[in-house]
Amino acid sequence: MSESPVLLNKHEVERLLTYDDLIPRLESVMGKFSKRDSSEIIQPVRSVVPIQQHSGFLGVMPAYLTAEGILCTKMVAFYQRAEGSSLPSTQATVLLFHPEHGNVTAIMDGEAITAKRTAAVSAISAKLFKPALSEVLCILGSGQQARSHYDVFTKLFKFKEVRLWSRRKEMAQRFVNDLQDPVTVCSSVKEAVIGADVIVTATGASQPILFGEWVKPGAHIAAVGACRPDWRELDDVLMREAVVYVDSREGATAESGDIILSGAEVFAELGEVINGSFPAQHEKTTVFKSLGMGIQDAVSAKLVLEKWNSEY
Numbered sequence: 001m002s003e004s005p006v007l008l009n010k011h012e013v014e015r016l017l018t019y020d021d022l023i024p025r026l027e028s029v030m031g032k033f034s035k036r037d038s039s040e041i042i043q044p045v046r047s048v049v050p051i052q053q054h055s056g057f058l059g060v061m062p063a064y065l066t067a068e069g070i071l072c073t074k075m076v077a078f079y080q081r082a083e084g085s086s087l088p089s090t091q092a093t094v095l096l097f098h099p100e101h102g103n104v105t106a107i108m109d110g111e112a113i114t115a116k117r118t119a120a121v122s123a124i125s126a127k128l129f130k131p132a133l134s135e136v137l138c139i140l141g142s143g144q145q146a147r148s149h150y151d152v153f154t155k156l157f158k159f160k161e162v163r164l165w166s167r168r169k170e171m172a173q174r175f176v177n178d179l180q181d182p183v184t185v186c187s188s189v190k191e192a193v194i195g196a197d198v199i200v201t202a203t204g205a206s207q208p209i210l211f212g213e214w215v216k217p218g219a220h221i222a223a224v225g226a227c228r229p230d231w232r233e234l235d236d237v238l239m240r241e242a243v244v245y246v247d248s249r250e251g252a253t254a255e256s257g258d259i260i261l262s263g264a265e266v267f268a269e270l271g272e273v274i275n276g277s278f279p280a281q282h283e284k285t286t287v288f289k290s291l292g293m294g295i296q297d298a299v300s301a302k303l304v305l306e307k308w309n310s311e312y
């Protein structure tokens with residue numbers, strides 16, 4: 001009989017998963033992924049079931065990292081919520097399996113993993129692609145991803161000013177009231193992004209909200225929302241003028257409305273830059289289009305379990 005799986009709730013996962021541990025593991029696994037060695041990493045493009053009646057989707061994200069012995073899947077439900085809804089738009093659970101025996105070894109909350117690993121990957125993109133002098137950070141959106149991006153970007157980089165825009169100003173105000181350091185709440189996307197060096201888009205928008213004509217030449221954009229083939233956050237001008245990096249070429253081609261509908265060319269994967277096979281063109285305007293990957297959840301979950309095991 002196999003042992004019962006370890007059960008870890010959101011609070012535990014949040015406590016155990018630190019950016020300092022997570023970032024090097026994500027850099028390493030994304031570099032490996034971009035080598036496309038199927039004896040090392042197997043990660044199909046996410047399967048997505050539409051939940052049409054409720055404007056939602058259920059995504060299943062399996063991954064197997066052979067050398068590390070990590071067999072994992074995340075199940076993530078994500079929704080387009082009406083303005084004013086208090087329900088979370090993204091909820092997830094992560095399962096770790098014993099690769100040899102097939103039993104489940106851990107079941108853990110996936111919301112904290114999703115928030116932290118997505119923000120950590122965006123921070124890796126900013127490390128590589130942001131302009132040498134980056135003084136102004138702008139975040140569009142005030143939800144879970146906006147918060148995790150604020151946390152890791154202000155932890156890793158020194159900005160003179162941080163700006164926030166949200167479609168409901170009171171939500172932006174609530175976000176800012178929770179923080180120690182000053183953040184400017186802006187009334188429009190244009191006001192928030194003009195002159196910004198680094199821009200994070202973390203909204204549930206399905207039409208463009210960020211327009212190339214407002215973006216400072218050389219800025220870096222980490223684009224986290226619009227994860228469906230017919231959803232947009234960025235307009236055609238921005239997509240076509242920027243150098244576009246992605247987490248996975250297959251994922252981007254299947255799921256990113258910003259890439260598919262603009263016809264923008266993907267220059268490289270983040271992992272290809274980490275491996276040194278493509279350059280980081282940080283002197284140009286750059287977009288990192290993030291869709292999320294099962295391997296990111298897998299290394300995060302393994303880290304959480306290792307930390308938990310070390311305490312007990």
Ligand SMILES: NC(=O)C1=CN([C@@H]2O[C@H](COP(=O)(O)OP(=O)(O)OC[C@H]3O[C@@H](n4cnc5c(N)ncnc54)[C@H](O)[C@@H]3O)[C@@H](O)[C@H]2O)C=CC1
Nearest residue numbers: 089090141142143144145202203204205225226290291292
């Ligand atoms: N790239 C990745 O790996 C991941 C992407 N996501 C995506 O990131 C986005 C944000 O996710 P969460 O922070 O978890 O959601 P959330 O519900 O916590 O926050 C969503 C934010 O977007 C705003 N928003 C919603 N609809 C909008 C619209 N039409 N125009 C402008 N703003 C709008 C809301 O006011 C809120 O500030 C979603 O699109 C989600 O699907 C989420 C997890 C991982």
Ligand SMILES: O=C(O)C1=NCCCC1
Nearest residue numbers: 076078114227291292293
């Ligand atoms: O990678 C993830 O997790 C997600 N990606 C896009 C939409 C929601 C969750």
